[in-house]
Amino acid sequence: EIVLTQSPGTLSFSPGERATLSCRASQSVAGDQLAWYQQKPGQAPRLVISGASSRATGIPDRFSGSGSGTDFTLTISSLEPEDFAVYHCQQYSSPFLTFGGGTKVEVK
């Protein structure tokens, strides 16, 4: 099983700042099959990035994903008030889908 580690658990920013979130895999994620999801309190997760770098439908271009192998990054270029949330990474290569523990992006 591929274990995904997201650290730190919480990041604090002011609106307008650039946020960089990390997701590290215990072994290489084949085909860069890694996704990022945004989750707000009381809501279901929402797909943000798939294939490590492709934005999902309706996701603004301030969101970008990068990385390959075992190290992946989600970048929010300029935080808007609605971006403060928890972000989860997920690998969907094999043998079983696994998630990281999540990173909360909070207002400083």
Add this chain to the structure above:
Amino acid sequence: EVQLVESGGGLVQPGGSLRLSCTASGFSFSSYAMIWVRQAQGKGLECVSYISASSSTIDYADSVKGRFTISRDNAKNSLYLQMSNLRAEDTAMYYCAKRGPAGSMDVWGKGTTVTVSS
């Protein structure tokens, strides 16, 4: 509108059983793999079970193997999770999600709450 709606959650005693359902609409349900994901209060996401479009491939997290059974009825656009021998640690919000063409989960339901307590 593409939509997933879960139902069947509730309060159950340890050792009891529950059957969750997920009804899909707005897309060709029979063409896509589906998963169940759970989230305990204040915790991260855990993939519980996976089923391919034709039900030919099924898999479970080790934490539920032997206790949970996933199934689907493509004629009814429905996904199911039969949960038995429930434990306190199964208490969580349970989401169903669609696996999109890119492989990631592109549609999620709002979830149904399962509480295992005496």
